[in-house]
Amino acid sequence: MRLWLVFLGFVVVHGGVIGPEPQCSKFHYEEQLLEKMVRMEVKVEGVEKRIMETNQRVLDVLGNLQTERKDMKNEFNELQIQYSKEMEERIADIEKLKDTLLTETVAFKARGPSDKSLGTGKTIVFAETMLNKGGAYDNVTGMFTVPVSGAYLFTIQLCILNKKQMHYGIMIDNSLYTSGRFYDNDAYTCDSADAITVLEGGERVYVKCLYSPSSSGDILYEYSSSTYNYWSSFSGLLIHR
Numbered sequence: 637m638r639l640w641l642v643f644l645g646f647v648v649v650h651g652g653v654i655g656p657e658p659q660c661s662k663f664h665y666e667e668q669l670l671e672k673m674v675r676m677e678v679k680v681e682g683v684e685k686r687i688m689e690t691n692q693r694v695l696d697v698l699g700n701l702q703t704e705r706k707d708m709k710n711e712f713n714e715l716q717i718q719y720s721k722e723m724e725e726r727i728a729d730i731e732k733l734k735d736t737l738l739t740e741t742v743a744f745k746a747r748g749p750s751d752k753s754l755g756t757g758k759t760i761v762f763a764e765t766m767l768n769k770g771g772a773y774d775n776v777t778g779m780f781t782v783p784v785s786g787a788y789l790f791t792i793q794l795c796i797l798n799k800k801q802m803h804y805g806i807m808i809d810n811s812l813y814t815s816g817r818f819y820d821n822d823a824y825t826c827d828s829a830d831a832i833t834v835l836e837g838g839e840r841v842y843v844k845c846l847y848s849p850s851s852s853g854d855i856l857y858e859y860s861s862s863t864y865n866y867w868s869s870f871s872g873l874l875i876h877r
Contacts, residue, residue, distance in 0.1 A: 742783055742874035744773035747867045752856040754802060754845040762843075762870045773872070780841045780870075786877040787834050792843055794818055795826040795866045800855045803847035806831045809840055824857060826866050832875075843870050 746762035754760065761778035772783045782788070796802055801819035805812045806829070818827040835841070848855055859866040 740770070740784065740874070740877070742770040742772060742788075743872070744768045744770070744780060745869060745871035746773055746775055747869040748858065749856050749868050752854040754848045754855045756845060756847050758845050760804075760843045760845060760868075760870070762868070766869075767871075770874075778842050778870075780872050782835045782837050782839045782841070784874065784877060785835065785837045787832065787875050788841075788872055789830060789832050789875050790841060790870075790872045791828060791830045792871075793826055793828040793867065793869045795824065795857055795859075795868050796820060797855060797857050798823050798825075801849070802845060802855050804829070805844045805846045807842050807844050808833065808835065812844075812846075813841075815846060824859075824866070826868075841872065 744765070745767040746765045748762060748764035750761045750763040751758070759778045761775070763775050765773060765775045770783050773780045780790075790806060792804065792806065794802065794804060796818045798820055801817060803815065803817050805815040807813060813833060814829065814831045816829050818825070856868050857866070858868060
């Protein structure tokens with residue numbers, strides 16, 4: 637009997653010390669679940685923040701690229717405009733240089749005065765055109781009309797009978813440019829003269845008899861043979877444009 641009482645006392649004592657075994661309540665589970673959800677939400681917010689920051693950096697990079705593209709396009713347009721302008725200037729320079737270096741051919745030579753008596757103040761018309769490159773000489777009027785502005789060389793040769801004299805003039809429009817006198821007492825002679833001048837397009841050049849004695853008959857002559865050609869002539873040439 638005493639042994640059973642001792643055992644019962646041991647059980648009571650130890651049972652009071654150990655107490656009932658703890659058990660998980662419904663509220664404890666929900667608390668843990670809520671805690672996990674809060675931690676997950678914090679993590680999601682962090683991920684969203686990093687994503688937004690990344691998106692913003694991407695947008696900033698794209699914006700910079702668009703700005704750079706726009707700047708490059710503007711620079712390209714400016715370069716294209718500048719290049720076109722420079723090309724136009726170079727083409728204009730080449731055209732000027734071409735005009736300077738490439739002088740078109742303007743040349744004529746005519747002989748055979750239509751009237752050999754040569755009255756004072758009369759234009760000498762050389763009727764036979766031997767060369768007329770550019771078509772500027774008129775063998776009906778004896779006038780050379782300047783086709784393009786430039787420097788020209790003109791030459792005359794007049795074959796005079798002996799004991800005859802002639803005062804000639806190379807005329808530009810109505811102005812005397814150069815003049816002289818041909819005379820030989822003993823022989824038939826052919827004398828020449830020339831003139832170099834700068835002319836504008838449209839000006840007219842011709843040879844004029846400034847003075848000859850009245851009632852003197854023919855003053856000029858022409859002679860052709862297999863050996864000699866004594867020709868009165870008028871010629872001109874564009875030497876520089």
